[in-house]
Amino acid sequence: MAKITADLHKCQGYANCVVTDPDTFDLDDDGKVMLVRAHVAAADLARADEAVRSCPAAALMLDTSRS
Ligand code: SF4
Numbered sequence: 742m743a744k745i746t747a748d749l750h751k752c753q754g755y756a757n758c759v760v761t762d763p764d765t766f767d768l769d770d771d772g773k774v775m776l777v778r779a780h781v782a783a784a785d786l787a788r789a790d791e792a793v794r795s796c797p798a799a800a801l802m803l804d805t806s807r808s
Pocket of ligand 1: 747751752753754755756757758759766773774795796797798799800801
């Protein structure tokens with residue numbers, strides 16, 4: 742399991758994360774990222790990691806040391 746966190750102050754609503762991994766990320770009514778799930782299983786980690794890296798605003802963090 743890995744834990745995802747989002748910095749809403751950095752998020753600019755580009756939605757790259759939503760396009761890459763809609764099972765983990767969504768946008769709220771204000772156009773800010775919303776976590777569909779905060780914990781990602783090992784099987785889904787590669788896609789979540791790709792989504793985190795796709796964020797142009799560096800608003801997402803993936804911590805694989807926590808559950
Ligand atoms: S890719 Fe980054 S800036 Fe865009 S919605 Fe996701 S968290 Fe926000």
